Amino acid sequence: MIAYCFASGVIEFGQRLPNGALPIISGKARNVRDLIGVHARHAYDGQTLLVPGIPEAIDQHEGLDALQAFINRIKPELEEMNDETNS
Known part of the structure; x- marks a missing residue:
């Protein structure tokens, strides 16, 4: 499964x-749904x-920076979950 925005x-x-x-x-x-559900912001x-x-970003560059920060925060957790599943 792919999570995308x-x-x-x-x-x-x-x-x-x-x-x-x-x-x-x-x-x-x-794993994807669990991680996104925990780390994403919930709308009203x-x-x-x-x-x-991203919703607060003043331009697309700032939005991409926010996306990259989000990816950097959750990707290590996904890799750890995958390692545990494959053990």
């Missing part, structure tokens, strides 16, 4: 990366997940 910061999940989307992480569905509706910092 759009320029708005909205995170979605799927088996393929749609046009215009940016990849966040990929891996086993449960309580359902929508957002990459922290």
Whole structure:
């Protein structure tokens, strides 16, 4: 499964990366959903997940910096989860 986001910061999940989307992480569905659910920001509706910092970004460069920081924060945890699963 792939977790990806759009320029708005909205995170979605799927088996393929749609046009215009940016990849966040990929891996086993449960691991990906668990990590994103814990680390993402929840929108006011309580359902929508957002990459922290993207909705507030003043331009696309700042948004990409926020996305990269988010990826850097969760990727090591995903790798650790995958290592535990493969042991």
